[in-house]
Structures are given as C-alpha cells and as structure tokens.
Amino acid sequence: MSGSKQRCKDLLGALSDYLDGDADERLCAEIERHMADCPDCRVLVDTLRKTIILYREREAGEGLPSDVQTRLYRRLNLEDLLPGT
C-alpha cells in the first residue's frame, strides 16, 4: 500500500462500517480523504464493495426447490397442507 501503511491498517478495521453505511460522518470523511491519496486503499474498498454486491445479488430470488419442499412436508406429516395443493 502506498502512503502510510499504518494509516491503511488503522482504517482497515472500519471498512465494514463504512461500506454498510454505519460509519459516522467524521469517519467517512477520513476514509474518503485517505482513499483520495491512496490508490491501493481505493482498489481495496472498490473490490470489497463489489465482493459484497456479488454475493447479495446472487442470494436474491432463490426459493425452495419444489421437490425439497415436498419431501420436507412429507417428513413433517404436513403433506395435506403443502402450499398449492
């Protein structure tokens, strides 16, 4: 990392809060100021954000496969209450 490596390390611990929008205004400004002078930290933050997005996007809309659902209701003796029957 360029610039002060210790500064990069200090800010590393705050990155989740920053990316989740939980960091206060002062901390956000501090991280953004640092990133403006530190291309490595900018790349780290951008790729970390993209990593989170890729996992979250994949999760959206995945339902329970119908065969898994049928076997679950059978195991629980709830076949007569299977949705859609």
Add this chain to the structure above:
Amino acid sequence: MSENDQLSLDALRSGDRDEFARMVEAYSPRIYRLALRMLGDAQEAEDVLQETFLNAFRSLSRFEGRSSLGTWLHRIATNQALMRLRKREVPTFSVDEPVDDPDLGELPRQLVDWCCLPEEEFMTAEAQSQLDAAVEKLSPALRAVFTLRELQGLSTRETSEVLGISESAVKTRLLRARLQLREHLTAYFAERVQEVGYER
C-alpha cells in the same frame, strides 16, 4: 426477520398443525438457503432443513419467546450445520484461527482493480463457482457469520443472538470473512482482467 409477525406463538405452542405449516412455509426457504450456503451441499442442506423443523416441532412447547421465532430457527439450523462442518474429515481451515482478534494482521495482498470487468464476467458458471469455492474456504466461525449477516440479512444483534457471541465479535468476523472472500475472488478476477484486457 419479520415473517413471524403474523404467526401466533400460542397456537404454535399448543401444536396447531395449520399454524406450524404456516411457520414452515414462511421460514423454510431462508433456512434451506442458510444450510446450503454453510454446507455447500444440497443433500446435507435438505437434511438440515428437515432436522431444523423436526427439532422445532418437538421444542415449540418449551419456546419462551425470549428471542424471535426467526432467530430461534436460525439458531437450530446454524448449530446443525456447524456440527456437520466440524465432523467433516479434512478441515480446509485452521481451527486455531484467532477470528475475534480486532487486529486483522497483514494488509490485503492482492490489489488489482477488477470492478471494471463487464457484468457478464461475473455471471458465468465459472465465476459463480468461484463464489462458492471462496465461501467453502472460510472457517466455520467466519462462514456462519457471513451467511447469517450477509446472505440471510440478519442484523448484527440477531446474528450475535443466533451464535451466542458478542456484537463486536460478529463485526470482526464479518470483516475478516469479507476480506478473505475478496482476496480469493481477486485471485480469479485479476486473471480475467489480464485475459480480457480491461483496465480502468
């Protein structure tokens, strides 16, 4: 987790089948996804799904409601999945990993900017399998926090209740998991950047 808002705890505790079926319908997709992401195996995930609701059915009369129904079900499922992970013969993680140490150690090593890749690069079967492979490399402790907090959308407090750890431990483990996943994905996507020649 708001699915339990419409469910009657009294009916569930008294063994009402219709109410139990409503609970299964409300929570089974989330519990299945949780098990699938933690175990990476569809058959094992289905076993955990069934065991979770069987356990819940047996224990509902004793459920005191100190946590929400959703948190309680997530706890049962997570414990089942963790037991299975720990039983696996060849661990791919270090059991001594200091997961709760706020000092994250070394700075990330891989610093290639792969965000510039076209979106279709992230949707290929190979890229998607890399996402799975990265999660499978996480230790059970990190995988549980990542799955609950990131993929299931539980809050930090809910995740700490499910796992019985402090909120600060949840935050530390989540950041560790994210950084390890990023490192794994960077190894793959940096190669793609070189191959397709995209640079910002």
